[in-house]
Amino acid sequence: MIYEFKLPDIGEGLHEAEIIRWLVREGDVVNADQPIAEIQTDKAMVEMTTPVAGKVMSLAGPEGATVNVGEPLIVLDTEAAGEPRGNQSEQSTGLKETSATVQADRGTRPARKRVIAAPSVRKRAREMGVPIEEVEGTGEGGRVTLADLERYVREREAAVTVAETVQSGIGKVEEASFARSSHAVSDRISKALFAPPSTGPSPLTEEEERIPLRGLRKKIAEKMVKSVYTAPHVTGMDEIDVTKLVEIRKSLAAQLAEERIKLTYLPFVIKAVTRALKQYPMFNATLDEETNEIVLKKRYHIGIATATKAGLLVPVIRDADQKSIRELAIEIAELSEKAHRQALRLEELQGSTFTITSTGAGGGWFATPVINYPEVAIFGAHAIKRRPVVIDDEIVIRDIMGMSLTFDHRVIDGEPAGRFMRTVAHYLENPELLLLDVR
Structure with missing residues (x-):
């Protein structure tokens, strides 16, 4: 029986996904719940599993292809999963025959080894040009780790060095063939000099490198373009x-450090922003373009823009207004750690109503953040610097932080945006007011 496993809607508003890596090939026999592919959605990388067992008849496309929700991701022959039947000896023979058939279908290509590895490790292997099937995993259950990739590369480089040493020892033998090959080299040079210009992509040279825009980076690019042009x-x-x-953060950080809790400025920024959102609900909203309605959100789910090696992720702190500074610090640390491991669940990346971004201590003084569409505004907290300011006609040294607020001018005007910013500033300039919140 032929079974089409169609790409399901595994996320909020998911319309399509990019195939990052196939874990099976045509002709493979797979079990139910076996991982078959890694796909990249708008939010995260997901490992897909097949709901039924069977023989792989066809795949949706090559790695890098895009599959829409509802389109077949993989086609299986479920009857092949039950073959062969009978006693143990018959089963053994049947398995060998099946393996031989698969081998014949693929030419002389060996069956693909099933590798146990996290999506982040697989991505790193692709970036390093390492065939992960050749790497011996030292993790639990044979799992391939980043350390295994690095060891593989070191061993490969060492092997290349040995080969070069051996090659140099036979250089004299190669001299005899130099005269014969020189004419061929001359012909290649002539063709390169006098051949007509190519209309295709320019070849790679030592002066440039081309990196495919794929996976999370591609999704970020698409979302940024949609936000800016919408x-x-x-x-x-x-x-x-x-x-x-x-001063207050420094004091509280020392206390929380005893509990191994890292306290940054971000929990205070979140508390100040959520207070401002309650006073100006138009900022905690989306615009429904189909119905021409502004949708005010009654809960405060704050997205935290987080830079990772793979790209920008926005994990979400739900009901941030109901959490204390301490609770926010713990949750921020947990989400950040998972983001860097690419271990965030889809539900941890969905449903934000307002986003905060921070350039950090090493960032610039100001920036123009891009709205996390379909939200209508984003707040940027920037570096804190010691600067001279005038207070009561005297010059004093104070800690000054830059802030930015980008808003959708279809929904929000400049005057309320200014009031929103001053409200946030009021709470950050008087942080003791934030500590009054028991939660």
Whole structure:
């Protein structure tokens, strides 16, 4: 019986996914719940499993292809999964025959080894040009780790060095064939000099490198373009005197360090922003373009833009307004750690109503953040610097933080945006007000 496993809607608003890596080939016999492919959605990389057993008849396309929701991802012959039947000796023979048939279908290509590895390790292997099937895994159950990849590369480089040494020892033998090959080299040079210009992609040289725009990077690019070309972006910028905040955070950080909790400035920013969102609900909203309605969100799910080696991810802190500074610090650390391991679940990347981004201590003073569409605004917290300012006609040194607010001008105007920014600034300049929240 032929069974088509169609790409399901595994995420909020998912329409398509990119095939990052096939874990099976045509002709393979797979078991139910066996991983068959790694796909990249708008949110994260997901390992897909087949719901039924069977023989792989066809795949949706090559690695890098895009599959729409509802389209066949893989086609299986489920009757082949039950073959052969009978006693143990018959089963053994049948398995060998099946293996030989698969081998014949693939020419002389050996069956693909099933590798146990995290998506992040597979991605790193592709970046390093390492065939992960050749790497011996030292992790639990034979799992391939990043350390295994690095060891493989070192051993491969060592092998190349040995080969080069051996090759240099037979250089004299090669001299005899130099005269015969020189004419062929001359012909190749002539063709290169006088051949007509190519209309295809320019070949790689030592002066450049081409990196395919795939996976998470491609999804980020698509989302950024959609946001910028859909919503008219306007960015406001200002400075905040966070001298009190620096002192309070330093004091609380020392206390929480005893519990092995890292306290950054981000929990305070989240608390200040959620307070401002309650005062200005138009910022905690989306625009339904089909019905021409502004949809105000009644809960405060804050997305935290997080830079990883794979690209920008936005894990979500749900009901952030109901959590204390301590609780926010713990959750931020957990989500950040999972983001860097590419271990976030889909539900941890969905449903944000407002996003906060931070350039960190090493970032610039200001920026123009891109809205996390379909939200209508994004807040940027930037570096804190010691600067001279005028207070009561005197020059004093204070801790000053830059801030940015980008908003969708279809929904929000400049005047309320200015008030929103000043509200956030008020709470960050007076952080003791945030500590009054029991949650």
